[in-house]
Every structure is written in C-alpha cells, then in structure tokens.
Amino acid sequence: MGLNGADAIHMATVLEDCVDQLSVLGKIMPTSYEGRPDALEMVCTELNRLVEGQKELENRYQSVLSQKLEMLQSTKNIAKLTDMEKEVLEAGGDLKNSTHVFTRSLRQNPLASDNMAKIQDDRLFLESVMAGTLSELIENCTYQVLAETVRGEKERKAQLQDTILKEENGRKRVKQLQKQLQDIKKEKEKEIQDRNEMIAHFKDELQEMRAKTNMEGKYIKKSAEVAVAQTQKRCTLSEKQLKEEIESLRRQIDEEMRVNNEVVSYLETHKTELMKKVDYWMDKYEKDIEAKQHELDVLKASKAKDLERLQELSKLYKEYEQVVVEDRIEKEKARRKAELEAIELKASIRLQSWWRGVMVRKGFGPYSKKKKGKKGKKGKGKKKKK
Template identity: 45%
Template structure:
C-alpha cells in the first residue's frame, strides 16, 4: 500500500493535478467540433495540439517526480504512471493521424472528458482522504475494458472465419443440390418412360383380367348351382334328424317323468325315516345329557373328597415334619449339652477345681514339674 501524502507535498500533488485539469480544459476549448471545414483548421489544430501535448508530457514528468518522491512503494506508482503515459501517447497518435475527422474529434473529446473526470476524482480523493485509490480503480477499469474489446475483436474475427467457412459450405451445398436436381430430372424422364410402358402393359392385363373374370363368373355359377343342390339334400337330411330327435325327446321326457314320480315317492319314504331316526337320536341325546349331568355331579363330589383327603395328607406331613425337626433339635441340644459337660469336666480336672482339687504338695510338685517343662 502507498503512503498518504501530507502537508506541502500533498499540496504540490494537488497543484499538479489541478494544472492537468486546466490543460485538459484548454484542450477542450481549442479542439471543438466546429473547426471541421475551416481552411485554417489544420494549422490551428496542429499548433495548439502540439503545444498541449508538450505541456501534458511536462505535467506527466512533474507528476511522476512528485509522486515518486512521496511514496516508498514505487512499483504500483510506476505502473500507474506508465498506464497514464500510454493513454496519453495513444491520444497523441490519434490526434496526429487525422485530427479533423468526426470520429477522431469525438474520440478525443471522450478521452479528454474521461481523463478530466479521473483527475478530478483523484484530486478530490487526495484533498479528502490523501489516497489515489480512484486512479488505480480507473486504470483497472480501462484494462478490463480493453480486454473486453480485445475479446470482442477476437470473437468478431472468429465469426468472420466461420461466415467464410459457411459461405464455402453453402457453395458446395448448392453444387451438390444442382447435381442432385439434374439426377432427379433424369430419374423423372426415366420414370415417365416406365409409366408409358406400364400403361400399355396395364391395358393388356386389363383385357386379360376381364376375360378371366367372365370365365371365373361362369365357373362360379356352375359351382354355386351344384353347392345349392348339395345344401338342399343336407337340409332334408337335417330335417329328418330333427324329426327323429323330436320323437326321442318325447320318449325321454315320459321316461324322466316316470322316474321323477318314483323318486318323489322314495323321497317321502326317506323323509319319514329321517324324522323317526331324528326323534330317536334326540331321545338318546337327552339321555346322554342327563347321564353327563349325573356323572358331573358325582365327579364334583369325588373332587371334593379328593381335596379333603389331600388336605389331611398335607396336614399329616406337616405334623410329621414338625415332629422330625423337634427330634433333631432335641438330639442336637442333647449332644451340645454332653459336649459342654465333657468340656467343663475336663476343665475342672485340668485346673483341679471342685471335687478334683488337690493338696499343697500336689501343687508344689505340679509347680516343679511345670518349671522343669519350661527348662526343657
């Protein structure tokens, strides 16, 4: 990042930029569009523009010296100054080539206005914030604009090449279409000849077909007459069969009616037997139900007796278990009492208490024995 100018140096930079603005304003006044058509315009324009360009170059040199003396980071500033010099050189080249054409005059005016606007913004930014960020942004925008113009020119060139290729392709297609049209005209002539041949052949075939159809019609009539006679014979045969079938149907119907009557009589007999058997089975069922009820009552009584017996058995087992536990407890207590008595007697004997108490000699001897045992 560039350092911010301050004090007298900032004022010098602002003065240089203001001088640039004045020079651009003078350039705008001495190069109006109204000079076009005047006989002395070439002399006026060449003299004024040469002077303005010299002054512009001097201003650029002063601006470069002032800015390089104030900013430590000279790389970015040198780049910006180079871009400004490049734009001014392009402007001078345009003016030197043809300064009086309407396109050049309008371009000079646009470039002058753009340079004036950029310098005004830089001057305002220097006065307010002390930076030249707007100048860097303007240069970057011009770079992007030139890059876009270059892309447009490249795409236009590519489009021209494609148009040329398409035109060549169109010529080839036209030639192919002409050849194809010629082939089709030849094919049409050939088909016309074939059509004439087919018409002649169709006339001959039509006569042949007509004669053949008449012959087939005659043969068909004879065949139909023979078929009609055969069908009449078949109809008579079928009618005889129908009469026979009718007689057979009547006989079968009478036979079926007789069988139906016999079957109805059998059905009545079987219905009566069914009712009798049903009543007998119902009586048996009632008897079985009553027997079942009696058996159920007896079973309930037996179950009650079983539960009572089972309760008695359980109570007897509980009493026996209680008695067994009491016996075991008594035996355990008796054994414990015997052991306690044996221990107590042994204690009395060992210590010589109670009835087992000994005299003094006995005690002295006991003490001597005890001492001897300790010595050992």
C-alpha cells in the first residue's frame, strides 16, 4: 500500500495537524465535568444538537421517500428509479446510524469521570496511531500501520462482540437454569409434601386397617363358631328327617308291593274275562260279516234290476221329451203365424183407414165434390120447368 510523493506529503500534513490537535485537546480536556456550573448547559446543548440532527435526517428520509413514491407513479425510467432507491437506502442508513448514536448518547452520562477517562484513552490511542502512520508516510510513503491497526481493532471489536454475546447468552442460560432450578425445587418440595401427606394418610389407613382387621378377625371367629354350631344342628335335624323319610319309604314300599299283588291278580282275572269276550266278538263278527255279505249280494241284484228299469225309463223319457218338443215347436209356429196374421190384419185395417182419410180429404173417388156452375144451371133449368 504505497502512495506517490505528493499524496504522501498531503496525507502527512493532515495527519500532523490531527496529531497536534489531539495533543492540544488532551492538555485542555478536564478529567471530569462534574461540579462545573456550565455542565448542565453543555449537556443540553449537545442533546439539542443531536435532536436537531436526528430531525433533519428524518425529514430528509421522509422527503426522499415521498419523491420515490411520486416518481413511481409518474415515470417508468429504471435508471432514475435505481438512483432514487440508492438515495432512499443512503438516507435510511444515515438515519439508522444517527439513531444508534443518539440512543447511545442518551444511555451514557457525559459528566461521569469514567466517560472522560475512556475519551482520554481513545484520544491517546488515536494520537499514537496517527503518529505512527505519519512516521511511516514520511519514511516509506505507506500507511501499513494504519491498515493493520484498523484491522486489529476490527478483530478486537469482533472478539469483544462475540464475548459480549457469549456473556449475554451465558447470563440468559444461567437465568433459565436458575428458573428451572427454582421450578424443580418447588416441584420437588411439593412432591415431598404430597408424599409426606400420603405417608401420613397411609399410616392412618394402616392403623384403621389393623383395628378393622382385629375386629373382623374376632367377628369372623365368632361367626365361624356360630356357623359350625348351626351346621351341626342342621345336620342333626337333617339326619332325623332322613331317618323318618326312610321309615316312611319302607312303609310305602310294603304298601306298593301289596297293591301290586292285588293289581296283578285283578288283571289276570280280568284278562280271562276279556279273552272270553274276544272269542264271543270274533264269532259275532264272522256271523255279521256273512249276513252283511248276503245283504250286499241282494242289494247288488236289486241295483242291477233298478239300473235296467232306469235305462228303459230313460229311453221312454227321451221319446216323450222329443214328442213334447215337437209339439211345442208346432204350437210356437202356429202362435207366431196367428200373431203375424193379426199384425197383418191390423196393418191392413190401418192402411185402409188411412187411405179412406186421404180420399175424404183429397176428394178422390166417391168422395169428390161437385162444381158450383153446374149446380146453378141445373137450378135454373128446374125453375123454368116449373
């Protein structure tokens, strides 16, 4: 990283001026502003300056943003839109940096001695870096010291940021673990309390169970004794009842044997009588069969005769029926002929009556009227003859 002679001289002049100003600033800067009468005024002035700068950046960002919106509505030139986008991003970045500086300034107290000591340390560091860079520019026309210092500061700052992040994460983790520990402690205490209560409850139940078991043992023992006595008594009564039942069954068996013998003798006697009746009824059956067979033969012969007589009568009936039918047909023909003649006579009479009426109305035949002229002449002639 080298510079030509003119640039190196210019840079060296600027750095020398900066080193002198920093040296003078270190000599005139007090160790602390606390206790000074104009300290509050200095703080207010600085805050007003920061607020004014913040307002200017906000107004600038608003104006650039409104110009961008107007341009989006009015034009479609990509180059202008790109430039406007860059201006918006630049204004936004400046506003973000200013906001960061403003918030950091509000968090810090400029009147504290620690801040002044830090400012002195930063000034001394910057003065030494600029002095080393000035010497390097004068000797070699390079600024390697400045570049290495900036790189080292960036690395140190990055390490410091990592350390801060790790510390914050560690604190958060410690807080979480402490909270978890408190929760676990409360949970365990509650669990121990519940278990103690459960143990006390179980002890009470154990005492109750022991007392209950003793009482139940005594009760069961007495119940068993009573049950044994009752069972023995029931067995005695059952044995007595069974003996009585055995005697009763023996008497019943003897009675049944006697009844059975009597029934057998009665059945044998009744069997003999029934055999006689069977023989009687068999003979009677055969005789009745013969009689009924004779009656059947007689009825069959009578049936044959009746059938022959029926056939003869049927033949005669058919002949008579044919004669009756023929007679009815002749009578029907005569009746129809008489009716036809009566109808014809009636029709002819009506026709003659109609014709006479027509002749009378029309004056046909003997019913015709004479003319008037002829009658007058005849009258005159008659008068003359008189």
